[in-house]
Amino acid sequence: MALISFDNVSKRYPSGQEALSNxxxxxxxxxxxxxxxxxxxxxxxxxxxxxxxxxPSQGDVVVGEQNLSxxxxxxxxxxxxxxGVVFQNHQLLFDRSVFENVVLPLQICGYGAEDAARRVRAAxxxxxxxxxEKFNPISLSxxxxxxxxxxxxIVHKPQxxxxxxxxxxxxxxxxxxxxKLFQQFNRVGTTVLIASHDLGLxxxxxxxxxxxxxxxxxxxxxx
Amino acid sequence: xxxxxRNARPERREPPAPVRRGAEQHRIALRDRNRNxxxxxxxxxxxxxxxxxxxxxPTLITLAVLAIALALPGFLLTGLAxxxxxxxxxxxxxxxxxxxRADLDDAAADRFSRSLLLRxxxxxxxxxxxxxxxxxxxxxxxxxxxxxxLDENPLPAVIxxxxxxxxxxxxxxxxxxxxxxxxVDEAVLDMEWLQRLNAFVLLxxxxxxxxxLLLALAVLLVVGNxxxxxxxxxxxxxxxxxxxxxxxxxxxxxxxxxxVWYGLLGAVLAWCLIQFSLLLLQEPVTELARLYRSDFEPSxxxxxxxxxxxxxxxxxxxxxxxxxxxxxMREIEPS
Numbered sequence: 001m002a003l004i005s006f007d008n009v010s011k012r013y014p015s016g017q018e019a020l021s022n023x024x025x026x027x028x029x030x031x032x033x034x035x036x037x038x039x040x041x042x043x044x045x046x047x048x049x050x051x052x053x054x055x056p057s058q059g060d061v062v063v064g065e066q067n068l069s070x071x072x073x074x075x076x077x078x079x080x081x082x083x084g085v086v087f088q089n090h091q092l093l094f095d096r097s098v099f100e101n102v103v104l105p106l107q108i109c110g111y112g113a114e115d116a117a118r119r120v121r122a123a124x125x126x127x128x129x130x131x132x133e134k135f136n137p138i139s140l141s142x143x144x145x146x147x148x149x150x151x152x153x154i155v156h157k158p159q160x161x162x163x164x165x166x167x168x169x170x171x172x173x174x175x176x177x178x179x180k181l182f183q184q185f186n187r188v189g190t191t192v193l194i195a196s197h198d199l200g201l202x203x204x205x206x207x208x209x210x211x212x213x214x215x216x217x218x219x220x221x222x223x
Numbered sequence: 224x225x226x227x228x229r230n231a232r233p234e235r236r237e238p239p240a241p242v243r244r245g246a247e248q249h250r251i252a253l254r255d256r257n258r259n260x261x262x263x264x265x266x267x268x269x270x271x272x273x274x275x276x277x278x279x280x281p282t283l284i285t286l287a288v289l290a291i292a293l294a295l296p297g298f299l300l301t302g303l304a305x306x307x308x309x310x311x312x313x314x315x316x317x318x319x320x321x322x323x324r325a326d327l328d329d330a331a332a333d334r335f336s337r338s339l340l341l342r343x344x345x346x347x348x349x350x351x352x353x354x355x356x357x358x359x360x361x362x363x364x365x366x367x368x369x370x371x372x373l374d375e376n377p378l379p380a381v382i383x384x385x386x387x388x389x390x391x392x393x394x395x396x397x398x399x400x401x402x403x404x405x406x407v408d409e410a411v412l413d414m415e416w417l418q419r420l421n422a423f424v425l426l427x428x429x430x431x432x433x434x435x436l437l438l439a440l441a442v443l444l445v446v447g448n449x450x451x452x453x454x455x456x457x458x459x460x461x462x463x464x465x466x467x468x469x470x471x472x473x474x475x476x477x478x479x480x481x482x483v484w485y486g487l488l489g490a491v492l493a494w495c496l497i498q499f500s501l502l503l504l505q506e507p508v509t510e511l512a513r514l515y516r517s518d519f520e521p522s523x524x525x526x527x528x529x530x531x532x533x534x535x536x537x538x539x540x541x542x543x544x545x546x547x548x549x550x551x552m553r554e555i556e557p558s
């Protein structure tokens with residue numbers, strides 16, 4: 001069953017620049033795929049469309065059964081709750097502890113405090129940061145911050161996990177660890193889409209790879 | 224790395240697990256949603272409260288401005304209510320004083336006053352004979368000695384007539400008809416001072432109303448601006464909350480609570496200011512009343528007044544926050 005499908009999607013900015021042109025692909029439920037291409041090829045734009053941080057100028061993006069172009073503004077939060085996102089710049093809040101960062105999606109979804117605490121600890125345990133829950137994320141290393149971001153993205157068990165250059169600033173060993181983590185989530189049923197330009201790493205992971213160049217999808221196959 | 228066994232194991236055997244997981248989440252949300260929602264409100268209310276005192280000085284300054292803006296109309300309204308209470312104590316009924324011709328003797332005056340009772344435009348009459356008038360004049364004017372020097376009583380008999388109808392257009396007509404009577408030297412309508420007082424009170428009420436509206440606007444702007452700054456300083460948090468699926472209501476909530484807290488504390492401070500100002504006025508007002516041989520006691524804001532102050536303040540605080548958040552809510556989007 002298709003979970004994410006792009007049908008002839010184009011994105012043209014008012015400046016005339018075309019970020020995506022006629023992109024079509026389908027990601028099945030439980031699939032894991034990489035999205036690659038040089039910087040500016042449209043990787044981020046594609047991920048942002050799935051999050052509905054941007055709307056296509058043309059074509060349809062469907063997530064689950066929902067055509068995003070027909071999604072009302074008030075339904076947008078509920079759409080985003082089905083998706084976990086990991087950002088290159090982490091998007092962590094430095095005015096609160098690691099625990100409070102990770103618990104945020106659960107609070108928003110309406111979990112009770114005890115239940116939420118249990119789930120936060122499970123998520124922190126998965127990324128190996130259980131002993132750092134009371135730390136302020138600013139005191140953590142870049143790799144650890146990235147893992148806090150991952151814990152926050154998966155704590156509410158989203159259907160889809162998106163990652164935008166999750167290994168951008170990390171050394172090769174840490175990058176590999178992070179990718180293994182994504183593989184684990186995929187193995188328990190989460191659909192995973194990772195934008196990355198780390199071609200060597202992608203090749204070693206042996207997953208489906210979508211290649212973008214100047215906004216066009218030029219290759220789609222096993223890495 | 225440890226894996227959450229509870230969820231992981233069954234799902235590894237059955238790949239289409241996300242559907243089941245989604246259903247599980249939904250069930251939890253349904254069962255506990257209301258309780259968790261209430262708890263969340265309490266939590267946000269508490270957090271907003273403690274956030275106020277995380278920066279005590281700016282909060283205090285904001286509260287002082289709010290309190291002054293709220294206290295001023297409250298104080299003026301209380302003063303006005305006292306003036307109205309004072310004028311209520313006086314006889315509101317307009318009277319027409321009929322000064323009878325000096326050549327009318329007491330018996331004729333008495334007959335005339337009885338005849339007036341038959342008129343349907345008068346409710347009651349009271350005759351003050353020349354003798355009575357002289358006695359009252361002696362007592363009240365302090366010129367008793369001068370009167371003693373006179374050979375005869377210079378005062379005319381007076382009839383105090385209470386008109387049956389007190390409409391502002393009818394009173395002068397009644398007065399004119401009474402003036403026509405041959406026994407009457409002069410008819411005087413004792414209502415001008417009352418009209419003037421009423422006009423003055425009306426003017427003061429209007430002024431306080433306009434002032435109150437302006438100051439309410441000031442409260443809205445002060446709260447709105449304070450909340451706007453708070454939103455600005457928590458922009459990252461709003462972006463992240465929106466990214467992980469926070470609804471507008473969820474993002475708005477802490478700021479609305481802040482607005483309500485500002486309203487509550489502003490009202491309490493304003494109440495203290497009003498009561499303190501009235502306390503300062505208490506002594507001179509009582510002294511003034513004593514000089515007028517009155518036992519008038521100025522009254523405070525009262526329970527209803529305090530409730531009104533609190534209600535207005537809460538609504539203004541909430542509304543100010545709501546306007547500020549509503550304006551910035553769409554503007555701050557993840558990018």
